[in-house]
Amino acid sequence: MGKYTIGVDYGSLSGRAVLVEVESGKELATAVKEYTHGVMDVFLPDGQTKLENDWALQHPNDYLEVLQITIPQVLKESGVSAVDVIGVAIDFTACTVLPIKDDGTPLCMMDQFSNHPHSYVKLWKHHAAQDEANRLNEIAEERGEDFLKRYGGKISSEWMIPKVWQILNEAPEIYEAADQIVEATDWVTSQLTGEIRRSSCTAGYKAIWHKQDGYPSKGFFKALDPRLENVVEEKLTNEIFSIGLKAGEITEKAAELTGLNPGTAVGIANVDAHVSVPAVGITEPGKLLMIMGTSTCHVLLGEEEKIVPGMCGVVEDGVIPGYMGYEAGQSCVGDHFEWFIDNCVPASYYQEAEESNMNIHELLTEKASRLQVGESGLLALDWWNGNRSTLVDADLTGVLIGATLLTKTEEIYRALIEATAYGTRMIIEAFRNNGVPVNEVYACGGIAEKNSFMMQIYSDVINMEIKISESSQTPALGSAMFGAVAAGKDRGGYDSITDAAKVMGRVKDDTYMPINDNAKVYEQLYAEYEKLYDYFGRGENNVMKTLKNIKKNML
Ligand SMILES: Nc1ncnc2c1ncn2[C@@H]1O[C@H](COP(=O)(O)OP(=O)(O)O)[C@@H](O)[C@H]1O
Ligand SMILES: O=C(CO)[C@H](O)[C@H](O)COP(=O)(O)O
Structure with missing residues (x-):
């Protein structure tokens, strides 16, 4: 039985x-x-x-x-x-x-x-x-x-x-x-x-x-x-x-x-x-899993307790007994796109989505996928819900740079996706630079399942293959x-x-492989993201906090 x-x-x-x-x-x-x-x-x-x-x-x-x-x-x-x-x-x-x-x-x-x-x-x-x-x-x-x-x-x-x-x-x-x-x-x-x-x-x-x-x-x-x-x-x-x-x-x-x-x-x-780590078959160090939904969590096993600035935590037996379990995360990923479709998408796009029998994410994704990397001239910071890793600061807020009178809705949507991918790369580099190897990347969750364009961007930005959970x-x-x-x-x-x-x-058998030409342009864009990240995130310009304080005093 x-x-x-x-x-x-x-x-x-x-x-x-x-x-x-x-x-x-x-x-x-x-x-x-x-x-x-x-x-x-x-x-x-x-x-x-x-x-x-x-x-x-x-x-x-x-x-x-x-x-x-x-x-x-x-x-x-x-x-x-x-x-x-x-x-x-x-x-x-x-x-x-x-x-x-x-x-x-x-x-x-x-x-x-x-x-x-x-x-x-x-x-x-x-x-x-x-x-x-x-x-x-x-x-x-x-x-x-x-x-x-x-x-x-x-x-x-x-x-x-x-x-x-x-x-x-x-x-x-x-x-x-x-x-x-x-x-x-x-x-x-x-x-x-x-x-x-x-x-x-x-x-x-x-x-x-x-x-x-x-x-x-x-x-x-x-x-x-x-x-x-x-x-x-x-x-x-x-x-x-x-x-x-x-x-x-x-x-x-x-x-x-x-x-x-x-x-x-x-x-x-x-x-x-x-809990998702064993569900994709990971039971050993070096394999990072991204759980991508409303937020993204990054979970990774290691042999030793290493100190990684800005990670969420390292816990012995926290994921798989016998290993150190590392966690890092981004507090806003799906929520980033949810905010955008709720607040920034014109009615004509919704109409087009309905006529094309797509939901609004699918329509925006389809339009964004027709753009070349770097074509929009936009760069965003993914902090609409603060920054969990590597800055650990819920008071940080969003940034979009490069907008002009010609900027289109799908360009912003794409810039927001790219921002979350840069945020993930920042986390992977923090692990690597502090002695916790990341040799393979896996993904699961609503977004890994629903948005293959976004997963390709992630693969290009981190320049690594990404394996996807078979289970939805x-x-x-x-x-x-x-x-x-x-x-x-x-x-x-x-x-x-x-x-x-x-x-x-x-x-799944099918995985995402980085596209060389895209990866090269993303390398340049990521370098700019890193500069903005440090400028706004590490105290050089505290404008986000000042604005929050002014707002608090007005309420
Ligand atoms: N096609 C899509 N592309 C990008 N984001 C999407 C798409 N469809 C839904 N989302 C976002 O994914 C999030 C839901 O993710 P999901 O994994 O289903 O839920 P949860 O994180 O609560 O477990 C929502 O924030 C939603 O805006
Ligand atoms: O902090 C977390 C786990 O440690 C997650 O971000 C939190 O549980 C929300 O998950 P989801 O994005 O799937 O709703």
Whole structure:
């Protein structure tokens, strides 16, 4: 009898489940549920409580709806009986965090807090804790804190401690009422198993936890704010579980919600980017995976703990047990194009797209692909949502240089694509220059799947071959693999993620190869990008921050 495993991937706008055959890695069914509340960045669900600039919240009930709708749907669509599903695991955007009570109830789902913005889930791209991040980085630097090096020299405002501190600063009553502040991936997993077991992946990359040293010292937290001295014991926990372990089993309550059998193995939770690595078959150093969607994450394995300025983090066992897992990223990739189509594309283009039976991205891509490299005379910086790597500064903003009265919409679209490719090259060079080899490049995610023109640009800009994931649901497949590992070989799964990757992870036969002539021109353009990057990003011209301050004072 065949055995099956389910992975659920929670993205920025929707959750997707995939049901996979364990012995072949074949995906039998997929189901998607858009979040009912989407991303809340203007109002709370009451439609009245206004959110400030740089906020991005979600509703935890949307995550439970994903389980309730997609899991029964993949079971039904595949015709697989729940008895034959041996494991399940999830992955999530991160750092996406929420305050909860000890029994798992999110504060925002309690009447007294439902109108309080700080009681909701803070999505990874909630950037309103930048002040806290800045202060944290200053204090850590003054104290010579060793951990800073492991996070590329700076802790991002997207990560756990700045977000926790923001809650404490702006809503001490919420901080006080929370028994724990937890990553959404660990919370949803606890809704399946009945117990919170925090993952080494989320703790390591997002909460400054280290396998040998644990969290930063009490002295450090006290230096941030005396009220934070015991934050680990009071709101986090010292007990961290390695990815690849079993988090528990499906409870009776979770069985009712999902249609799975009680007792089904549940894997320790993962992050969407990291979980994708084994799903493309990577289990060794030197192979960088780009997970390209709303944002892009770059994940890479290494043998040793090297210090790479501006990376997001290096975590032992953070991706594949036995290796150092490196992460870097760009906070705005798909979002870059989304902003453009929402704000800068004339109605005539939409009309043309409709007449040509294309979506607007496809039309703009098609028009942009008719241009020669360098023909538009444009160059952009990809910082519309700040810069995660290598500058770690959410206060940086976008730049477009070279526009004239003749500049066309598709030229700007192409310049924005190119900007994200230059940003990726900057990251690859940072790894290489600091002793972490990048010998091969892989890509997965919505953009790697949907936009081959963009992938060709990336190949030309980085001047390397790019291999593409075979799965269109790579993170969900990775989670399904971790579900099979949680079940273990005795129950029909695998004993390690490396074993699972050998069978279940794969890439397409067709790859992108750099086009020499294009690569030569991109070399010149990249040199100009590098100059702008340093000029605006490293303090020579702080105009972006000055403008932000003026804007803040006007609000
Ligand atoms: N053809 C396309 N070319 C470039 N970007 C696209 C295209 N289609 C969608 N996008 C962008 O991709 C992002 C969604 O990526 P996806 O991987 O599906 O989601 P997520 O990152 O939330 O997992 C959106 O920001 C959207 O603007
Ligand atoms: O920080 C991350 C992972 O560490 C991701 O950028 C975040 O999870 C969002 O992912 P996506 O672009 O797929 O929505």
